[in-house]
Amino acid sequence: MRAGECGPLRQWAIEHQIRVGDYLVAEDFVAVVQAHIMADTESLGVAGVEWLEHWDALPRDRRLVRIPTITDPRGTDFAQAARLKQQPWMLDLERRAIAAFEALGVLMTNTCINYQTTMPPVRGEHVAYGDTGVVIYANSVCGARSNFEGGPSALSAGMTGRTPRYGYHLDAHRQATLLVELSATPRELNDWGALGGIVGRLAGDYWQVPALIGLERIPNSDEMKHFGAALASFGSVALFHMIGVTPEAMRIDDIVPAGQTLKTHDIGAADIRAFQVQYVKDIAAVDVVVFSAPQLSLVEMQMLAGMLDGRRARIPLFAVTSPQVKPDADRMGLTARIEAAGGVVLSGMCFYQSYAREIAEANGWKRLATNSAKLTNILGGYGYRPALLSMEQCVAAACAGGKLNR
Amino acid sequence: MSTKIFYAAAGMGRKVRAQALVASDGFSARYDLDRLRGVFSRPEHKLAGESYNGRVLVLDAAKGGVATAWMLYEMTARGVMPAALVLNRANPIMVQGAALADFTMISGFDVDITKAIPNGAEVEIDPAAVRPYIRVL
Numbered sequence: 001m002r003a004g005e006c007g008p009l010r011q012w013a014i015e016h017q018i019r020v021g022d023y024l025v026a027e028d029f030v031a032v033v034q035a036h037i038m039a040d041t042e043s044l045g046v047a048g049v050e051w052l053e054h055w056d057a058l059p060r061d062r063r064l065v066r067i068p069t070i071t072d073p074r075g076t077d078f079a080q081a082a083r084l085k086q087q088p089w090m091l092d093l094e095r096r097a098i099a100a101f102e103a104l105g106v107l108m109t110n111t112c113i114n115y116q117t118t119m120p121p122v123r124g125e126h127v128a129y130g131d132t133g134v135v136i137y138a139n140s141v142c143g144a145r146s147n148f149e150g151g152p153s154a155l156s157a158g159m160t161g162r163t164p165r166y167g168y169h170l171d172a173h174r175q176a177t178l179l180v181e182l183s184a185t186p187r188e189l190n191d192w193g194a195l196g197g198i199v200g201r202l203a204g205d206y207w208q209v210p211a212l213i214g215l216e217r218i219p220n221s222d223e224m225k226h227f228g229a230a231l232a233s234f235g236s237v238a239l240f241h242m243i244g245v246t247p248e249a250m251r252i253d254d255i256v257p258a259g260q261t262l263k264t265h266d267i268g269a270a271d272i273r274a275f276q277v278q279y280v281k282d283i284a285a286v287d288v289v290v291f292s293a294p295q296l297s298l299v300e301m302q303m304l305a306g307m308l309d310g311r312r313a314r315i316p317l318f319a320v321t322s323p324q325v326k327p328d329a330d331r332m333g334l335t336a337r338i339e340a341a342g343g344v345v346l347s348g349m350c351f352y353q354s355y356a357r358e359i360a361e362a363n364g365w366k367r368l369a370t371n372s373a374k375l376t377n378i379l380g381g382y383g384y385r386p387a388l389l390s391m392e393q394c395v396a397a398a399c400a401g402g403k404l405n406r
Numbered sequence: 407m408s409t410k411i412f413y414a415a416a417g418m419g420r421k422v423r424a425q426a427l428v429a430s431d432g433f434s435a436r437y438d439l440d441r442l443r444g445v446f447s448r449p450e451h452k453l454a455g456e457s458y459n460g461r462v463l464v465l466d467a468a469k470g471g472v473a474t475a476w477m478l479y480e481m482t483a484r485g486v487m488p489a490a491l492v493l494n495r496a497n498p499i500m501v502q503g504a505a506l507a508d509f510t511m512i513s514g515f516d517v518d519i520t521k522a523i524p525n526g527a528e529v530e531i532d533p534a535a536v537r538p539y540i541r542v543l
Contacts, residue, residue, distance in 0.1 A: 047483030150475020206497035
């Protein structure tokens with residue numbers, strides 16, 4: 001491959017992986033069974049799209065991925081782009097990126113909840129996933145093995161069928177490095193996200209592995225999703241354990257080496273409340289309500305539809321889901337119920353990956369309500385003032401013309 | 407005159423000289439930057455409002471998501487980017503982004519590098535040296 005006998009794209013891919021592996025002290029490669037590429041065009045820019053396109057002229061056998069390779073959300077839902085006031089140049093760039101990926105044999109799943117929809121990884125499988133929420137869920141809840149693989153590296157893995165063996169592919173890195181003792185178990189999804197944010201700040205970097213003790217019940221998939229996405233977002237963390245819950249941590253001894261004492265942090269209900277208050281304390285009203293990051297599961301879509309029944313959103317309300325969930329939501333009448341209340345269902349995109357700064361300026365949005373802690377963490381840099389609330393509080397705000405009732 | 411030199415565990419890219427922009431804070435291109443204007447835009451970031459164009463960013467740890475892996479390439483293509491990135495702790499995304507963009511980065515020090523390098527100092531970075539380093543000129 002290095003000599004170019006498999007073509008220039010695979011040659012670039014393996015050289016890229018060797019550079020990354022050398023830096024991160026990988027001893028060799030490990031075969032991976034899936035890759036997942038984050039590549040919205042706001043991140044790629046024109047330069048990134050052109051870089052992708054320049055491979056498309058290769059002969060078919062030189063350009064196709066070798067393993068199932070899927071995609072993270074795109075930067076738009078073409079059917080609803082006008083509602084967001086996205087510009088034609090954004091959509092053109094998206095179309096070019098999609099065509100470039102399709103030419104490489106990539107499956108355009110456009111989802112950050114592939115572990116709830118397409119093909120969840122199995123415990124022990126090595127994968128090359130490229131959305132932090134996807135990686136942390138796959139590692140922690142599924143027991144699969146992945147590092148954060150940014151777009152270029154996930155594409156490389158698709159091309160070579162392998163990835164450098166470092167970090168979370170190795171047993172040694174999967175042990176806990178800090179303990180979190182909980183005196184309260186979150187209830188709402190925003191509470192789980194807040195807990196993830198708190199633990200993420202405590203952990204502080206990619207190489208930390210927090211282990212949680214004291215949960216009163218087993219979190220469901222959506223709760224794990226919000227917790228993990230926030231933990232990965234606030235802390236750049238790729239793996240967590242919940243003692244007695246997640247597959248590699250049935251007992252604390254499984255993830256804490258014998259004789260080792262780890263630093264322990266206590267988190268209670270007041271901490272979870274305080275985390276959320278910081279985001280909402282100076283906001284009396286919001287301009288827009290967004291449910292996104294991660295994309296909504298079918299169950300979240302049902303919850304939202306139920307809360308909106310018989311009510312009317314008086315400011316824009318967006319519910320963002322995956323292209324796999326959307327047809328089910330349509331078929332079961334959930335989309336119609338949300339839209340009957342004035343909401344808009346977006347599919348195959350994510351709010352923060354959809355030119356968030358530009359659509360805020362085009363629509364006059366500044367203050368935003370969401371139940372996603374991850375979204376609150378990201379959007380500050382895009383000029384928003386985000387408020388972290390429960391789904392019900394977000395719906396109530398939308399129906400009250402944006403006014404927050406606290 | 408004495409020079410201060412700090413060795414890193416790993417490095418990538420080309421030798422550069424530029425003025426340092428230093429803070430004890432994290433780094434994510436998506437979360438922290440207005441890449442069109444070339445400034446830190448996240449209000450909570452310690453460098454909020456500061457221009458990073460042509461500066462050596464000396465920060466604590468890589469934060470946030472995976473987008474930086476593409477964004478370093480995009481920033482480099484437009485020519486509005488830092489001269490180099492110096493981190494106490496890198497994550498794979500920064501390494502992958504630097505590899506794609508041929509961007510200069512070093513990380514992993516015996517000291518807290520954000521305390522060791524004065525903000526505004528002229529520095530030299532050689533990521534390809536046998537022991538990658540940052541030196542205060």
